Each structure stands twice: as C-alpha cells, then as structure tokens.
Amino acid sequence: MDEAIARYPKDHRRSATMPLLHLWQEHFGFIGHEAVFWIAEKLGLQPINILEVVTFYPMFRQHPAGKTHIRICRTLSCAMAGGLEVMENLCASLGIKRPNDGEETNNPIAVSADGNYSVEFVECLASCHTAPVCMIGEQLHEKVDPNSAADFFRNRQSVIGDPKLAWPPHPLEHRLVYKNIGRPGWTSDIDCYLRDGGYEQLKQALTLSRDDIVNKVKNSGLRGRGGAGFSCGLKWSFIKPDEKRPVYLICNADESEPGTFKDRYIIHEDPHQLLEGMLISCYALGAHTAYIYIRGEFPEGANILERAIEDARQHNFLGKDILGSGFDVEFYIHRGAGAYICGEETGLIESLEGKRGYPRIKPPYFPAVLGLYMCPTIVNNVETLCNIKHIIAMGGAEYARLGRPNNTGTRVLCVSGDVQRPGYFEVEVGAVTMGQLIYEMAGGLRPGRKLKAVIPGGSSAKVLRADERFKIKERQTDGSTSEREIAIDDIAMDFDSLAAAGSMAGSGGVIVLDDSRDMVWALNNLNKFYAHESCGQCTPCREGSLWMQKITDRMLRGGGVVEDPKTLKTIGDNIAGRTICAFGEACAWPTQSFVEKFPEEFAARARKPIPPPLPPEYTSEELIEEESIPTVPMAHDPGWEKAGAKGTI
C-alpha cells in the first residue's frame, strides 16, 4: 500500500485513493465502513472524501459479491448480439433474482443464494467486435453464446471463441500503429519488440531538440484519436518551453466509448509501442512524470503495462538518465474504476487526483495551463501517442502525406454490430469510404439484411441513415470548393467528411445497424448508457440524460404519447452545448439524431393521447413512517389569525 502511495507526489497523497480502494477490494472483496475510515486515516483525509469516490465508481463494491463475479456488457453492440439474453439465461440457471428493469436500487449486484455467483450489468467493455462479452472475475470472455451461456458458466470451461481474433490485414488497410497486432509469432515482451527495431525512434528522438520534435508533430498534422480530433501539435505547443512548474503527460487509456476497442489491442499486444511514443512525448514536453490512466475493466492490460514498464526500466529506457541523455522520466499506471466520464480529460485529471471524476470548467482549467495538481498537463489518447513514434520514424512531412490534407495519418476503425466480420481496420484517414469499410472490409451485412443506419464514430456520434443523401463540400486542388451530393456508402472515413455529413469521426467506433433493428430500442440502450454514466455534476446532463432514458423506456413499454418525440428532441437541445464538458453533446446527439432521422419509428411508438398512469411513488406505510411530520405540538400556530393584522407575531 505504501508503494501505491509513493507513486504520487508527497503533497498529493489523495491521488492514492483509488489504488488503495482497488487493493482493499482485491483483498477483502468489497469496501465497507472500516475501509473508508482506514484509507481516510492513511491518506489524511475525511471519511466522506473516500465515500464520495467509492460511490462514484461502479467497480467499487460496498456489498460483497459472489465468489465468482460476472460482469455482463449491456451496451449497444453486445445487446444487439444477445448480451441481455446471456444475463437472462445465466440468472435462470444460477437461480439469481435480479431487480426488475426500471426498479431503482443502489446495489447493482445480484448474488445467488449460495453466494457462489454474482452477476452485474456493466457498460461497454470495449470489445464490441466479439459481442456479446462478459468478464468472469478479471478474465474477458468473448463471443458468449446466449443459449449456452448457462452451461458455460456452470462448467467453468475455457474461453469460448478465440481470445485473439487475428487475421491478416485487409488489402485496403495501411498498418502502422497496428503493424504488430495479430502478427504471427508476436508477443508483448520487450525482446520481441527490440528484435523488431523497437526503441530506435526513442534513441533518435533523444538526439533531437525538443522544438524539433514538437515541430515534427505540428508538421505531421496529427489530430487526436480520442474523439475530439484536436491538433496534437497545437496542444503540445501550449506548454511553454521554459515552464517552471512540473509538466505532466497523461496517457488516456480509459477507452470506454461504446463501439471502440482500438486501444485494448495496443495495450494488450504492443505495450512497448505505447511506452516508446510516451517517452518521446515526455522528452518533447519536458515532462518527467507520466501517468497511464487505464480503465478499471482492463486489469490484464494494467498488468501487461506494469511488466512492460519494468522491462523498459531494466533496459534504461525509463528511469533516471535514460540512455545516457541526462533526461529522467518515470511512468505510473493509474487504474480507473468504471466511469466513462473519466475519459474526458479534466474528469480524468480529477479522478487521478483521487476525487470524483467531475470535469472541470474551462476556462480557467485548461489542462495545458492548470491540469494535474494545477500544473501544465497534456492528455493524449493511446493511439495518438503511438503515432508519435511513427512521426519520428517517418518525419512530419512524410507522415502528413498519408491520408488527406487536414486529416493526416492512419487511424484504426473499429467495426461492430450487424456485419459479418466485425473487427479493427487500420486505414489511411479518408482512404476508404463507408461502403468499402462495411461491405469489403467488414464482410457486409448478414444474408438477406439491408443497411439501416450507421453510427460512425462511437455511440456519441450522430447516427447516419442508410437512405440519406449528404451534401459534402470539397476543396479542389485549385482552391475552389464544390458541393456534391453523395450516398452513405461514399462518405470518406475522415474527420472533415464525417463532420460535413453531420456526424463525427469521433473515436473511430463504427456501429452498423441492419433493418431488423428497432431504432427506439437502440436509442433506449444508448440513453441507458448515458444516464448511467452522467457524472451528475451539472444540471442539464444530470437531469436530462435520465429523463430521456425514462421516456424511451416508457415508449418501449407501449406508453408513448404523441408529444414524446418532440419532448425528446427539445431535451437534447437543452443539453447540448450547455454543460461543463462534452458529455452534454455526447448524450444529446444520439437522441437528437435518432428522433430526427427515424421519425416514423418514433411516431409509431408514440400514439397514446394521454400518458399511462404512473405506479405509485410512495406507499401509504412509507408516508406514515416519514419523520418529517412533527408529532410534538408546535410552539407557534402558523396562520393568519396568530399573525394578526400587522403580519407579525
């Protein structure tokens, strides 16, 4: 435990809250009152500070779970593949009774009577192409067959399906970051990486000046791969070269956008590539400490990274005076605990500081100025940092030749949902169209099915309807712009084209829905995700996300009223752009776009002229138990008589 505390600066022991909670839970199974008091004392905090953190992160349990704890993913791609049936069948065979859907409970875990098994629905486990997935203990199980799920869990047989869905790259792919992923004979250890010319770029970078590296990254035109697509070079240039305060680099490995699973493979199969990219970035930024914030649902990934860091330290790539350059740098892993909002950079920083993952207001808390511990901080996505290595190898200008102007490089697209061969594909940005991606690379839709809709950049991106026509403005080589109308298949998979089509490239998670899907059901699934993941800090998102979920819940139950589609749309309008962080848009965009683009389906589910009666909120017994009604006679009789004409007593 002391080792975990020592990973953070002395003045910021609070950061160790989450590591200590993880350790406690691994040892005792759950976090009770003693844990809260003990950890608070250990870190010099108040118990409420710890309790706030424990209740914010769903992975921290306040109640004991079964000997075998099973987490089943319920988010869109898994739900489409039968994740909900997995839970149903499993509960039936294990004799576990879960609370009914919509019933409010603060313990999401249901334990079997004998205490051997417990189940829990969790949000996206970032393995959408092998849906449905679940985690048994710390082990991910992929492609679980909903119908044989019960036997599978009872017999505890080995993993169903291939843990590594490796296949040779598609001819349309351009593997750069994913060069080694799924490569035959490739392992995640450092020797394998060194044999392949690993850490050469680090050696090269250490001979360059910091400005050179930053300029290379600027020239490369690299845009962030986490979702916002912000220019990486520009972000880096916010750090002053003569900065007196410590500079921190944070690798955002909190991959939890539904539909996205690209970082998982980099971390699990090629961790040294990430470390090398981070080392070069640290050197360029003058950062001596870097944290890797990895989501809690990747315990194996965290172990692999720990080992990789240890190996790199043995080879003096990391630690004091790396490779004789005089530059000191240290990396630490910080595990999240199941909060999507911690992928937002300021939420991540708060979480790393040992608090609830509440995003900060910007201004004034821009991470590059007032980030981690109020010091300048750069937060980059895993894939972005890996690209840094290749920029050093190729040179900024050469890298910029990949892809399209303003959309340079390669990026990993994750395809999931109703396609024959879901998976990851690394392509030059904009080099393939949506049609090529779905029909050629991902094997097209299932026989007899037609495309209905595509969510092109993680679940937050606005949905695109298959029969829509998109007006795309294109810049010609002579500088003029022309507009043409294209179908969904012809949209290039790059930042600008998808933005022009009214959606976004986001995190690169493409979810495909075929004509068998009910769009109200799909939206309800996403709304549940957002209502569950909303941090609850600012009003519109906190209240709006749950309201939208409740409306779609009611529509699915057959109680949709005529005004519902309009109400949904206006709730979305009232959230988007009015919240502290981009989660507002993320939760509003699906609703806005689903309702706008599939009005006939929403209208069909919203036919009732008046709402159905609500189940009673309070039983009469509860009302009597209510202590708020005083039983002692009041000292003064409130009322006009007593108050008298003057209005005084």
Add this chain to the structure above:
Amino acid sequence: MDNPSPSPPMFNVQIDGIWHQFPKGTRVIEACEQVGVFVPRYCYHKKLSSPGNCRMCLIEMGFPRLGPDRKPELGADGNPIINWMPRPQICCAQDVAEGMAVRTDSPLVKECRHGVMEFLLINHPLDCPICDQAGECRLQEFSVDYGSSQSRFLENKVKKPKAVQLGPRVTLDDERCILCSRCIRFCQEIAHDDVLGFVERGSHTVLTAHPGRSLDNNYSLNTVDICPVGALTNTDFRFKMRVWFLKETKSLAPLLCSRCGNLMRLVGSEPHPIEAKTDLLTYSCTACEDLLVLPVQISATGND
C-alpha cells in the same frame, strides 16, 4: 514594476449593449450585478469558489473581432464589432476582460434558463406548501421568471432520502436538493470541516455526511442560510412558521434583542452573510433560562 499603480487596471465591458468599466479581476456575474443586471444563479456565491455546475447563469459572450493588425475592427457606429461565441457561457467563473461583451437578455439566454429551470424541477418534489424555504426559495423566484406553467415530465421522480438529520441543527431533504454544492464548498473553504459530500452518481447523486460524522460545527447553520432551495433547513425552525409572517429586525447582537421579542430564527445578512459565522447558532440557546451563561458559551465555542 517600478511604479505600481494603486488601483487595478480597468477593462471596458459591454453589458447588454452598454459599455461599462470594471477593475481587473471582477467576475462577470458581479460586473452585471453592479450595473443593475441580475443574472440568476444557484451555485455561485461570491465568498465561495465557482464550480459552474448549476448552469443557470449561462449568457452569451463575445470578444471584439480583430483585424489583420490585431486591433479591434470598428463598426459603422464606432464601436468594436463583436464576435459572439456560438455557445452560451457561464458568467460565474470568468473574470472580465478588455473588450468583452455579454448579452443577458437574448432569446438564447432565456431559452437556456427555461431549459435549466425545467431540468431542476423535474425531479424536485414540488412540496412548496409544506416547505420551510417557501417564500425565500430561489427555485420559486426563478420559476416565476423562467419556469413553464405546465410540466412535460410524465415519469416517476427519483426517490431520495427525506428528513435526514445532518447534525444537531441542520435537517436535509435530499429530494429538494439541486446539487449546487454550496454547502459542501462552505464546509471545505470557510468552516474547514469537510463533512459534507456527494455520493452516488448522475441523477441519483445524494448530498450526505459520512455515516457516523455529523455536521455539528459552529458554522453549520450557515449552510442552511446559503442553501438556495429548501434542502437544508434549520431543525429548530422547521415547520414553525411561514417565513412571510416573520418580522425582520436588523441587529448586531441578536442575543440582546432576543429577550424582548419572540425570536424565531437568525439569518446572516448582506453584505457579509458568510462572515456572520457564529451568531447563527445562538438561536437555539435563546431558550436557555439563564442568559448569563450564553456569552461564556459563545466565546468557548465560536471563534474564527
């Protein structure tokens, strides 16, 4: 810095079309208030930090458009042309800056306030008839200005704990709480007694003290005072009286006047509501028989 000027530099700020001057470091929300433009707010309190979480003070903000020479471009009327930000901004966390322009009465701003009011009320119990805060409740006040006459909310409200005794003097109704975090920040920043916090997440977030700890510091009644809604109520005053029947008397030494009237409660007054730290707690002492005991009690417990 050879000759530091005694007064801070002044910035020109346009508020609703009129240019004013404010010293550097003035919050935009304060600047608006100084010129008589009140911006509704829940979470902002001038003595506390700004978390910007209620989103009630969203306004439109803009800065002068700069020409190629990095100087503001002037319009036909000689005033700078303003580039308005596409999104509304909160004005409680930002300081004034040179050339800043704000609009507090535009259709977009009104729409934002309508939206936030609706969100705040959907899970609010609307138990105003029996709420102690009624009559001095920010939710009621801003509902008059920005609320809608009809609810679109057809679902069940979120259930939360009611009538929680946070401490000897403070009672909490979590369903009424709008999670503005004023009380939490007060306890952290002013009282330096970090007992309150939010637990759970999203719409189910609940204000609470850690089980076993109570909000019993001498300043605890201030949290009731700064609570903009009826979530935190004074346990002694609970259900005693509608506040509009109270006669208000200003006093420096409430204990002395407490003998000659029927003292119902004490609240801190502007302009230093939070600095009136200790006196609030003495209300419950006025029931004591022997007033001579009281000064002793105050000096023993209430110190800054």
